[in-house]
Amino acid sequence: MAVSARECARRLQTLSSQERSKILLDIADALEAKEEEILAENEADVAAAQQAGYENSLISRLAMKPGKISSLANSVRVLANMDEPVGRILKRTELADGIILEKTSSPLGVLLIIFESRPDALVQIASLAVRSGNGLLLKGGKEAKRSNAILHKVITSSIPPTVGERLIGLVTSREEIPELLKLDDVIDLVIPRGSNKLVSQIKAATKIPVLGHADGICHVFIDKSADLDMAKRIVLDAKTDYPAACNAMETLLVHEDLVQTGGLNDLILELQEKGVSLFGGPKASSVLSIPEANSFHHEYGALACTVEIVEDVNTAIEHIHRHGSAHTDSIITEDKEVAELFLRQVDSAAVLHNASTRFSDGFRFGLGAEVGISTSRIHARGPVGVEGLLTTRWLARGSGQVVDGDKEIVYTHRDLNLEA
């Protein structure tokens, strides 16, 4: 299955950009043409999930709402019309007289995407794979089995025989996953989309690179010179806009000077009013009389957070390095020097000044589609768009050059980008 996906992907790569766009437009049309069938299968999944007594949040993620199919079809059309991501020339150098080197973007190869209940993820991922010239193996949640099967069928039937339907394989049984995770010579990247637990399990079980993040322990540090109204607005947004998101604030660090001025108390009251449960580090729990947190390395993923009082920006940075997950951290301060120190030193995928951690997201960062958020330092870091599905190839066009011990060749290494 993985080998077929690679072979089909190689054929997909030989197509022109227009031909790949055409496949996407066909997929969009097919989705709309088969809307009734898709919704019927989705309803069957929803009914089965209700009968099985799944929780409401899962059922709501599973159900395709009215208008969902046409909005999905339209997002596929947007991808069809986006700038071609494959074959872009990233760098162009004259190596020596008559030999030109290009660094170009190229597909990674074969992706394995493991996702949970939302069936619309299948459409997004499959169309991103086609756009970026990659083969794909998909494993969806068992509660969306029928929805995934029909969406897979509709999509693959729009793939021309010159490429082959097996470009996108649907893995149906959970038992196949451990086998697939062993195929580090055929699968190039695994992208788990789901709970932290899913990501951790997959990372532990494979040598294939995994794009994702196990933890999102994001901090907001309020400096003594912060605008306290702004701080309040940002902290509330970072915690309450979507508490289950990986970019939600989990730990609030506050400069000790704000204890005296009462700034901290105001903020705490406001958080409590919004229903946020507070747990303190050793200092904050005694100053604020709140229960002590068990660990600073904790992701609540709910309306709760840890609070601690720190001496200054340096102590805050140390705390973040020691207890954080290098995902997203923000400082609130009016002092530019302190802000720049924080931005320069905090070793996280995204570091923000006077803005909510919730901005750390592919759509908000303007990356178009979001493939995932990576806390790995290798390949892609932070919110990842389509470039996370690409690698590079070096192409050189010469006119008979040989190295011959570098005796006669004169390297010019002229940067041709600058001259474009």
Added chain:
Amino acid sequence: MAVSARECARRLQTLSSQERSKILLDIADALEAKEEEILAENEADVAAAQQAGYENSLISRLAMKPGKISSLANSVRVLANMDEPVGRILKRTELADGIILEKTSSPLGVLLIIFESRPDALVQIASLAVRSGNGLLLKGGKEAKRSNAILHKVITSSIPPTVGERLIGLVTSREEIPELLKLDDVIDLVIPRGSNKLVSQIKAATKIPVLGHADGICHVFIDKSADLDMAKRIVLDAKTDYPAACNAMETLLVHEDLVQTGGLNDLILELQEKGVSLFGGPKASSVLSIPEANSFHHEYGALACTVEIVEDVNTAIEHIHRHGSAHTDSIITEDKEVAELFLRQVDSAAVLHNASTRFSDGFRFGLGAEVGISTSRIHARGPVGVEGLLTTRWLARGSGQVVDGDKEIVYTHRDLNLEA
């Protein structure tokens, strides 16, 4: 040790570019000041290796030749003066009014480099690590033990106490390697520099990303429309310039039309004259009366190669995909269309037209220092320069923005690079 390296690296990152350059200049001066001591230790290693009966090629790699120290010192000075690789702004976007996002280059963190006999590799790697703001753990070959120890001492004594000597750790016993390879939460990248066997062993033993290549099975395909003089020149260079190199040709594929025209015979004679042993695929071994190769997936690393006759460029590409190692492959042809087909379709790190595979190298590609050649598709592919030691961070500077369900914020996603 790895944790200390990370802490020191974080302090190194807080220095200005000038301060990091200054460390490199101090290292260069220290190397020259301690030349006698270094050479004495190196001679002791060489004497011990001779006594232990090591082969000459190893001893020649081990011995530091006259002038080596000053040439090393000068290459460190070149790095000191290179453009700062850290903190470069790769992309700049206005997200919304008053909030600007930057994608910047940043150090990976902690590197583990495992290298074999050449002690000069230690100096190159250590200075690259300082230049790129990374912490480093080094494990050299035991035959270079004394040379490595003195070089490590000279280098670390030039690192200021504000950063800490433990920025660069020297691992002295082989037994520590398996323990280090388990530290995937502290070590960010492993770079093995040595034999294919070393690389394969390390890849098999760790979950940390490994930058390197286990095989270099490079192909040259001579199309029917090739300029045969050029083909001869390139094939000889690709095989004989440095047969042990990973970018040397291992398999020669020849278009079947060249059998009739006698082009193939000429080439074969020339290769044999230069002392290259030839092994054939099923077709070539019968046409040319040469012994049959055991496998097409074979790296000789010596004056020997496999030859096979193929129908056309498509069969050549299939052969390369099936049997190659996706390292470097070259086509010789005067037919531009055929060349472009080959360049577009061959899924290798470097693909060349009318040029020797030997060009696939960091120095020849103009990357400055070469960190290694990667056949992985993730992070860095092909010859890798200092950018292989870097990752990115997203930095956003706002003025109080919150997400609040994206209800009020107007995303502009204005590309500020284009306006620079």
